[in-house]
Amino acid sequence: MERVYIGLGSNLAEPVSQLRGALAALGELPGTRLAAVSSLYTSDPLGPPDQPRYVNAVAALDTELAPLELLDALQAIELAQGRVRKDERWGPRTLDLDILLFGQHRLDDPRLQVPHYHMHARAFVLYPLAEIAEDLQLPDGRPLQALLAACPFEGLERLPD
Numbered sequence: 001m002e003r004v005y006i007g008l009g010s011n012l013a014e015p016v017s018q019l020r021g022a023l024a025a026l027g028e029l030p031g032t033r034l035a036a037v038s039s040l041y042t043s044d045p046l047g048p049p050d051q052p053r054y055v056n057a058v059a060a061l062d063t064e065l066a067p068l069e070l071l072d073a074l075q076a077i078e079l080a081q082g083r084v085r086k087d088e089r090w091g092p093r094t095l096d097l098d099i100l101l102f103g104q105h106r107l108d109d110p111r112l113q114v115p116h117y118h119m120h121a122r123a124f125v126l127y128p129l130a131e132i133a134e135d136l137q138l139p140d141g142r143p144l145q146a147l148l149a150a151c152p153f154e155g156l157e158r159l160p161d
């Protein structure tokens with residue numbers, strides 16, 4: 001079993017429902033247990049500003065799936081919930097499921113880089129992640145708390161449960 005952290009994001013088609021549906025689907029994956037889920041957070045879009053605010057969360061999974069098997073399963077959930085893969089780069093999306101961390105592994109496959117390349121400076125990833133894994137140390141040895149200290153919370157809003 002590996003402990004995996006998944007970043008969830010949506011800013012189209014009822015984002016809160018998109019994330020709730022995705023969390024239910026994650027819990028149904030073969031050989032996988034949904035171990036923890038952060039609160040939902042809203043934030044302005046990073047990137048092109050002319051799109052709706054995002055809703056983000058982070059989930060912890062314990063899974064027997066191999067990294068690329070998990071990636072395929074996540075992409076199937078995105079498609080099932082209406083994501084159109086031609087999404088413009090950094091444009092709005094119905095559902096994004098990103099593998100942030102896969103145990104302490106570092107992966108550099110054309111389809112999958114882990115740790116997620118952008119996670120280190122994104123408040124909408126770091127704060128929900130810290131909520132469910134406050135003592136986490138990244139594969140490169142950096143404590144999550146050090147990344148948080150360098151990444152202001154500003155603009156992030158925690159939704160009530």
Ligand SMILES: CC1(C)Nc2nc(N)[nH]c(=O)c2N=C1O
Nearest residue numbers: 009043044045046047054090091
């Ligand atoms: C377009 C881009 C970079 N901006 C985002 N901005 C926010 N706030 N949240 C996201 O999940 C998100 N995802 C993206 O892919």
